[in-house]
Each structure stands twice: as C-alpha cells, then as structure tokens.
Amino acid sequence: MDFRDRDGEPLIKWNDPESVFEAWKQCSRGRPCDYTGITYGKLRERHAIQWPCNEEHPDGAERLYVDADFNTYPDFSETFGHDMATGAALSEEQYRAKEAGGRAFLHAIPYEPSPEVTSEEHPLLLTTGRTVYHFHTRTKTGRAPQLAAAAPDVWVEIHPEDAAGLGISEGDRVQVSSPRGDITAPARISGIRPGIVFVPFHYGSWDAEDATRRAANEMTITAWDPVSKQPIFKVAAVRLERVNSSDGQPAPAPTTTASAPVGDGVPATVGGQAAEASSELGD
Numbered sequence: 001m002d003f004r005d006r007d008g009e010p011l012i013k014w015n016d017p018e019s020v021f022e023a024w025k026q027c028s029r030g031r032p033c034d035y036t037g038i039t040y041g042k043l044r045e046r047h048a049i050q051w052p053c054n055e056e057h058p059d060g061a062e063r064l065y066v067d068a069d070f071n072t073y074p075d076f077s078e079t080f081g082h083d084m085a086t087g088a089a090l091s092e093e094q095y096r097a098k099e100a101g102g103r104a105f106l107h108a109i110p111y112e113p114s115p116e117v118t119s120e121e122h123p124l125l126l127t128t129g130r131t132v133y134h135f136h137t138r139t140k141t142g143r144a145p146q147l148a149a150a151a152p153d154v155w156v157e158i159h160p161e162d163a164a165g166l167g168i169s170e171g172d173r174v175q176v177s178s179p180r181g182d183i184t185a186p187a188r189i190s191g192i193r194p195g196i197v198f199v200p201f202h203y204g205s206w207d208a209e210d211a212t213r214r215a216a217n218e219m220t221i222t223a224w225d226p227v228s229k230q231p232i233f234k235v236a237a238v239r240l241e242r243v244n245s246s247d248g249q250p251a252p253a254p255t256t257t258a259s260a261p262v263g264d265g266v267p268a269t270v271g272g273q274a275a276e277a278s279s280e281l282g283d
Contacts, residue, residue: 032051032064035051035052036053036055037054037058038051038060050062065104069102072100072101073100073102077095082226085112114232115223116235122178122238123195125197125235126196126197126199127196128200128216128217129198130202131253131257132256132257133147133151137202139206146274152252153203153214154203154216155188155200155259156187156198156240157188157190157192157198157258158240159196162195162197166240167242168240169189170187170188170189170246170251171186172186173246175243176239177238177239177240178218178220178236182218182219183215183218184243185199185251186246186250187251188251190260190261190262191258191260191262192258198259199219201215220232256269
C-alpha cells in the first residue's frame, strides 16, 4: 500500500526478521529492558545475552539493580501504582508523597481468603494448570503428533487417600463439579497434596469427538485480582463422584511430569522413533 512517513520515506522500513529486530531495539532504548546493544552476530556467537545490553553494558548485564537504584523515579515511572485491596489507581501526588527516589517498594497487605472456600457440599479444592507437552488450548501443540500422543486428553489428579475414600482407582472416570459446572475425565492417582485435585486447562471442544465437557474453566470462578486483573483460575471448591470403572485403562496423563502415577502398572510416556529429530548447522 506504499505507506509513507512525513519525510516521504517508506513508513515500514523492515523486510525480514533481522530488520524487524533492529526496529524493535529502538523501542527499548533507555528502558530497563534495553536491547540496543544486541545484534544477530552476538546472538549467534553467544546464544544468549542478558539485558540491559547497551553502550554502558555492551555484553549485557549479569543482573539488574546491582547499585540498588530502582526505576521508581516519578518522572520515569509509567504508572503510579494501585491500592492493593481495591485496585484503585494512585495519583501522581500520592506517589510523589512516598519520595520514591530510586527506592524499591515491597507492599504488604492483610491476608484475605480465597473468594471460594471448601464446604460440606464441595469439600475439595481444584487447581488448574499446565502439562509440559501443551501450550494453552493446544491449537498448535495439539496438532503435533508426538505432543498429542504424550498428553492426548484431559485427566483429573487425585491424592491416593482422597481416591480411596471415594472408591476411585487409576483411570476411573470421575465427575468434578463446582457450583458453576462440571467435567468428566479419567482419574490419575498421583502425588498431589491431599484435599487438592488438579485439572489441566488445555482441553476444550475444538477437537473433541463428542459433547463431553472437559474444559477446566467450566468449574473456575469469575473473579480476578484487582490490581493485575489476573483471573483466579487456580482455586475453586469442588466435589468428586466416581462415574464408572476404567477396566484397567490408565488415565491419559503423562508419567514424566507432576502427573506421574502413584504405584505401578501405568506405561511410561516415551517418545519413541516418532519423536526423534536431527538438525545440522552450516558454517
């Protein structure tokens, strides 16, 4: 479309990854993450360079703030902070009253319980998270045969004591229910803490063969941290019910991560020949 700047020069001045990187470097100039001294040549030679990397630190810096001078000066700060309990933004006047002047701030607030705690009806706590084999909702990793084979479907991790009390064995299908919704998935009896169950959040409906609910967020709460706006997906109150037997079929959870089973009889997760790869670098 031939966009031009005010001087009549091409507005887009990059045309390959290296020239894009050169443009991005200028966006970092003078900021804590200053990349202006990093080049493709240095990266090829050293493979990794810690920022800031600039005229002052041409080879990168071992760590930030070695001089105990922090980026808290009012004229440098891009935000003046928030009330930790309500999330309300602090004014510039409130910030200047702290006399920041390069000092670091550690904010402490009174403990507040989770928005949802266990009850007689929902006696267990659910936490959600990742497996090393997948990224987010698997729109990419789910299409990689080796990664899909390592963790093909959702599972529920349960401590052996909790499982025994509910009559649940490895691979049994269980229903996990919160006040908002539920999923049904095979059980993995693992080394998780008693009273806690874990469900990976990677699995939804885009590649599901049936209408079975398996998305972890069917059960999570609609709440978030008032400052970071991070959703509170890590804790919810749930109950477990055994649906049917596994007939000896283990859960589709990997055995190489925190989802490793307690006890024997579950085949190890291995890559095999399909996961082998090789590469060759030129001069």
